[in-house]
Amino acid sequence: MEKTYYPKAWLMVLPVVAIVSFSAIVPLMTVINxxxxxxxxxxxxxxxxxxxxxxxxxxxxxxxAFQRQFLFSFAVLAIEIPLGIAIALCMPRKGPWVxxxxxxxxxxLLVPWNVxxxxxxxxxxxxxxxxxIGINGLGIDYNFTGNSIDAWVTVLAMDxxxxxxxxxxxxxxxxxxxxxxxxxxxxxxxxxxxxxxRYIELPKMRGVLMIAIxxxxxxxxxxxxxxxxxxxxxxGDSTTFLSQYLTTMAVGQFDLGPAAAFSIIYFxxxxxxxxxxxxxxxxxxxxxx
Amino acid sequence: MTLRLxxxxxxxxxxxxxxxxxxxxxxxxxxxxxxxxxxxKTTLMRLMAGLDRPSSGRILMDDRDVTxxxxxxxxxxxxxxxxxxxxxxxxxxxxxxxxxxxxxxxxEIDRRVxxxxxxxxxxxxxxxxxxxxxxxxxxxxxxxRALVRDAxxxxxxxxxxxxxxxxxxxxxxxxxxxxxxxxxxxxxxxTEPLEALTLGGSTAVMHEGRLVQHGPTPEVYHRPASVxxxxxxxxxxxxxxxxxxxxxxxxxGAEARFKAPTHLRDLxxxxxxxxxxxxxxxxxxxxxxxxxxxxxxxxxxxxxxxTYIHVRHGEAAWVVQVxxxxxFGLGDPITVYIDPDRLFAFDSAGRLVAAPASxxxxxx
Numbered sequence: 122m123e124k125t126y127y128p129k130a131w132l133m134v135l136p137v138v139a140i141v142s143f144s145a146i147v148p149l150m151t152v153i154n155x156x157x158x159x160x161x162x163x164x165x166x167x168x169x170x171x172x173x174x175x176x177x178x179x180x181x182x183x184x185x186a187f188q189r190q191f192l193f194s195f196a197v198l199a200i201e202i203p204l205g206i207a208i209a210l211c212m213p214r215k216g217p218w219v220x221x222x223x224x225x226x227x228x229x230l231l232v233p234w235n236v237x238x239x240x241x242x243x244x245x246x247x248x249x250x251x252x253x254i255g256i257n258g259l260g261i262d263y264n265f266t267g268n269s270i271d272a273w274v275t276v277l278a279m280d281x282x283x284x285x286x287x288x289x290x291x292x293x294x295x296x297x298x299x300x301x302x303x304x305x306x307x308x309x310x311x312x313x314x315x316x317x318x319r320y321i322e323l324p325k326m327r328g329v330l331m332i333a334i335x336x337x338x339x340x341x342x343x344x345x346x347x348x349x350x351x352x353x354x355x356x357g358d359s360t361t362f363l364s365q366y367l368t369t370m371a372v373g374q375f376d377l378g379p380a381a382a383f384s385i386i387y388f389x390x391x392x393x394x395x396x397x398x399x400x401x402x403x404x405x406x407x408x409x410x
Numbered sequence: 411m412t413l414r415l416x417x418x419x420x421x422x423x424x425x426x427x428x429x430x431x432x433x434x435x436x437x438x439x440x441x442x443x444x445x446x447x448x449x450x451k452t453t454l455m456r457l458m459a460g461l462d463r464p465s466s467g468r469i470l471m472d473d474r475d476v477t478x479x480x481x482x483x484x485x486x487x488x489x490x491x492x493x494x495x496x497x498x499x500x501x502x503x504x505x506x507x508x509x510x511x512x513x514x515x516x517x518e519i520d521r522r523v524x525x526x527x528x529x530x531x532x533x534x535x536x537x538x539x540x541x542x543x544x545x546x547x548x549x550x551x552x553x554x555r556a557l558v559r560d561a562x563x564x565x566x567x568x569x570x571x572x573x574x575x576x577x578x579x580x581x582x583x584x585x586x587x588x589x590x591x592x593x594x595x596x597x598x599x600x601t602e603p604l605e606a607l608t609l610g611g612s613t614a615v616m617h618e619g620r621l622v623q624h625g626p627t628p629e630v631y632h633r634p635a636s637v638x639x640x641x642x643x644x645x646x647x648x649x650x651x652x653x654x655x656x657x658x659x660x661x662x663g664a665e666a667r668f669k670a671p672t673h674l675r676d677l678x679x680x681x682x683x684x685x686x687x688x689x690x691x692x693x694x695x696x697x698x699x700x701x702x703x704x705x706x707x708x709x710x711x712x713x714x715x716x717t718y719i720h721v722r723h724g725e726a727a728w729v730v731q732v733x734x735x736x737x738f739g740l741g742d743p744i745t746v747y748i749d750p751d752r753l754f755a756f757d758s759a760g761r762l763v764a765a766p767a768s769x770x771x772x773x774x
Contacts, residue, residue, distance in 0.1 A: 302490040305461055311482035311511050320507075324498035 155381035173382035182358070183366065183383070187390075190342060190363045193277065197341040200281050202334060205288025206326070210318070212293055223293075226286040234283075238350025241279045245351075265352065269359030276348045276360050280341060288333045295329035296322060331402045335395055342391055363387055411437050411472055411562045413458065413595045418467035420453055427453045430467070431621045435597055439611025440589045442627065443599040445642055449616040451599040455565045458597060459486045471562065487561035489569045493548035495540040501527070501551050502536040508559040526558040530584070546577040557588065566598045570605070582608055603645045607631065615639045637760040640685050646718065648685040648754070649728040651703075655679050660750060663723070666701040671750040673767045682763070685754040688718070688731035692747045700747035710738040721746060 371380035
């Protein structure tokens with residue numbers, strides 16, 4: 122084959138290159154640039170090498186925030202994914218109730234993050250909130266502004282309320298895509314309800330479950346607005362998650378260098394964990410006996 | 411083992427899906443359920459399998475009433491249009507799955523799985539997953555799963571429809587062989603007359619939820635009991651003409667008149683509908699013994715070495731199937747010729763009253 126060279130082709134890709142540069146490459150390079158400097162002012166900056174990375178990785182508070190963040194994200198996945206599958210399995214497959222159920226489920230997804238925080242702040246208040254009064258009425262001492270475990274559980278419950286619907290909708294779509302003939306074949310084989318779930322529904326949902334797990338992991342790992350509005354990160358630092366920590370460091374204290382290094386580590390961790398999830402789920406069910 | 415349906419009807423929300431079907435299926439030969447889509451073939455198979463219960467009527471297996479016996483206790487196997495296999499299990503485990511549920515010893519399972527896979531020519535693929543196989547191999551797996559167990563009733567619901575032409579032909583040959591070896595009641599649903607002719611020991615023609623004709627395949631083909639059967643059991647459908655018999659003279663439309671052929675001579679005078687298969691219409695008038703009809707070409711499809719010419723004649727539309735590749739322009743005038751000997755005659759109610767002489771059952 123003869124190779125043809127079109128000099129004008131460069132012009133055609135130029136707009137995309139320009140947009141991607143401004144939206145992704147330039148900001149990323151800026152962050153990398155900041156992360157290796159100590160900045161006092163525009164004209165007053167010094168190259169410090171890997172100093173900030175060392176400091177961030179060695180900081181016990183940040184390590185604590187990372188641990189909290191991982192614990193939180195895994196708790197979110199451990200609750201929302203199985204719950205999502207369970208609810209999706211219980212949903213009607215056809216008939217007038219389908220749209221009713223779908224709308225009810227989609228409602229929490231339509232609420233903005235900070236509004237969710239505000240709703241739960243009032244809902245869970247021990248003096249006037251329905252949930253707070255209810256729990257205390259059961260004889261359990263509950264106060265999410267004073268007790269760190271209560272605060273933690275409240276943030277988790279809020280996230281489950283807000284985002285389980287996403288997992289449900291994805292699983293439901295996956296279940297709806299299974300042809301009826303699979304269920305017939307299973308009935309003819311005499312397969313149990315569990316076998317139908319284990320060998321038909323679960324493998325057929327692998328694709329949507331992967332999306333659900335990745336989305337929920339990435340989103341929960343970046344959680345900011347809801348706990349910020351609900352608890353402000355307290356009591357103490359019990360619900361201070363990574364993004365709130367980062368915001369305080371960058372915007373509150375104006376420590377641009379360390380904040381930039383923090384951002385890069387943060388970003389790489391999300392990338393790495395998502396990659397691991399992707400590989401693990403992709404290989405599940407392959408090469409079994 | 412004989413499967414017998416007695417007065418089976420199925421209504422869903424007041425709507426008739428199957429209407430009073432009586433039929434008996436014998437082992438050792440395939441019973442082909444032939445019908446257009448929506449004719450009720452799949453519904454009837456679901457009833458045979460026990461996946462659904464009939465609204466009325468009885469299903470007997472060897473004179474035992476199984477109408478209310480659930481599917482898992484019936485020893486039924488089924489193959490579908492879609493390639494249905496357990497996605498996360500290997501081909502080996504897929505084929506073994508019905509045997510495992512039946513609690514058979516591991517050694518026996520292994521022997522039977524390997525034998526069945528070998529016969530379906532997927533013996534070298536046992537470690538793979540279904541998604542890693544081609545469509546034909548996936549369907550072979552599904553068939554092996556159905557064949558590996560000792561089913562008393564094997565149902566195949568248009569199993570070849572999603573395969574390409576070559577694979578279809580090959581699997582059809584394999585199936586002929588398998589059907590001959592089995593002492594099982596086999597019911598095979600299809601829309602294609604050709605499949606009925608190659609596979610069917612007997613053919614049951616379904617039309618709008620009713621069983622309209624059931625008998626040995628050649629007999630049904632040569633003597634379609636009604637216009638409906640003639641349409642279903644002919645591809646392209648049989649061409650129909652309004653015509654008249656008047657004291658030994660046959661007329662088709664206004665123009666074609668001819669001496670009535672022997673097999674129509676005994677019919678009383680009157681109006682009839684005459685049918686002729688597309689392959690029995692010609693472009694030449696051999697020996698001047700054919701009736702001529704004129705029309706205009708609507709479209710000419712070239713399929714391999716044959717041409718299907720769609721002809722419009724006033725209100726009527728015909729398809730003429732001729733050997734060789736012929737080119738026609740849209741709207742070209744065309745004259746087609748019919749052997750009067752090859753005409754089927756139906757009365758005003760659509761029932762067959764005369765079939766072409768050579769097509770009598772004793773001549774097959």
